[in-house]
Amino acid sequence: MEPIKLSFNVDGENFVSAGEASTAVKTTLKKMGFPGDTVRRVAIAMYEAEINMVIHAHGGTVDVEICPDKIVIVLADKGPGIPNIDLAMQEGYSTAPDDVRSLGFGAGMGLPNIKKYSDDLEIETELGVGTTLTITINC
Amino acid sequence: MTVTELAAACGFTPIHIADETAPIKGAYACDLLSWVIGRAEEGAALVTVMTNVNVIAVSVMAELPCVVLCESVTPDEVTLQKARDQGVSILSSSKPTYETCLAIGKVL
Numbered sequence: 428m429e430p431i432k433l434s435f436n437v438d439g440e441n442f443v444s445a446g447e448a449s450t451a452v453k454t455t456l457k458k459m460g461f462p463g464d465t466v467r468r469v470a471i472a473m474y475e476a477e478i479n480m481v482i483h484a485h486g487g488t489v490d491v492e493i494c495p496d497k498i499v500i501v502l503a504d505k506g507p508g509i510p511n512i513d514l515a516m517q518e519g520y521s522t523a524p525d526d527v528r529s530l531g532f533g534a535g536m537g538l539p540n541i542k543k544y545s546d547d548l549e550i551e552t553e554l555g556v557g558t559t560l561t562i563t564i565n566c
Numbered sequence: 567m568t569v570t571e572l573a574a575a576c577g578f579t580p581i582h583i584a585d586e587t588a589p590i591k592g593a594y595a596c597d598l599l600s601w602v603i604g605r606a607e608e609g610a611a612l613v614t615v616m617t618n619v620n621v622i623a624v625s626v627m628a629e630l631p632c633v634v635l636c637e638s639v640t641p642d643e644v645t646l647q648k649a650r651d652q653g654v655s656i657l658s659s660s661k662p663t664y665e666t667c668l669a670i671g672k673v674l
């Protein structure tokens with residue numbers, strides 16, 4: 428099977444449409460017959476990364492590559508970058524503003540969740556330039 | 567137990583019933599969405615006072631068939647529409663979170 432490629436634009440600061448890309452990928456994987464556990468892990472990891480782009484980075488782009496044995500999700504933004512990745516990866520660390528916290532975000536659990544549900548997580552970030560997450564989930 | 571049976575057994579008001587057959591396998595109570603998506607188990611009812619549309623998105627990703635809104639809080643129209651579109655049931659409980667969970671715990 429040739430890998431299937433899907434691409435999405437994620438609108439920054441739009442909390443109503445946030446999650447649409449993740450929902451579309453979840454629906455596609457389900458239709459293709461991927462195991463329920465794989466679909467759920469992709470959905471959770473991708474949603475957390477998608478919502479981070481909305482909250483912290485004014486949106487960005489998502490490219491998903493679906494292979495029979497793995498799913499690779501690349502999320503790229505032109506946001507502020509992450510000054511300290513080790514700190515950002517810690518459970519409970521969050522710089523989410525108050526208005527976002529009132530929606531239920533800002534627990535500082537998003538990046539740890541991505542790590543937990545993926546098989547590989549790579550973060551490339553440069554201050555003032557942007558952040559790219561590459562999430563790999565094996566089937 | 568189905569969502570309709572849960573509502574009847576606990577005295578919750580159905581606001582939207584999406585799937586009559588989806589089994590409710592447990593419950594998870596929290597208002598912070600990253601805790602919910604990271605820790606709730608598939609099939610759980612989400613017990614919360616959060617009513618914004620992201621609660622539905624999180625329920626879809628984590629495969630939580632039903633949201634139980636405590637303290638009689640009501641979902642806004644955007645949230646309700648997303649619940650209809652995405653097949654997530656919404657029940658309303660007049661009680662606080664703790665008492666709502668106690669009621670669910672007795673019948674599950």
Ligand SMILES: Nc1ncnc2c1ncn2[C@@H]1O[C@H](COP(=O)(O)OP(=O)(O)OP(=O)(O)O)[C@@H](O)[C@H]1O
Pocket residue numbers: 475479480482483484504506507508509515516520521522523531532533534535536537538539558600601
């Ligand atoms: N794409 C990004 N661009 C810039 N900073 C980011 C990005 N993603 C995460 N961060 C930084 O890392 C921190 C931790 O992210 P994480 O997703 O774990 O928690 P959160 O988004 O603050 O809260 P939660 O995910 O629990 O709702 C964020 O508060 C933010 O400072």
Ligand SMILES: [Mg+2]
Pocket residue numbers: 475478479533536537538600
């Ligand atoms: Mg986050």
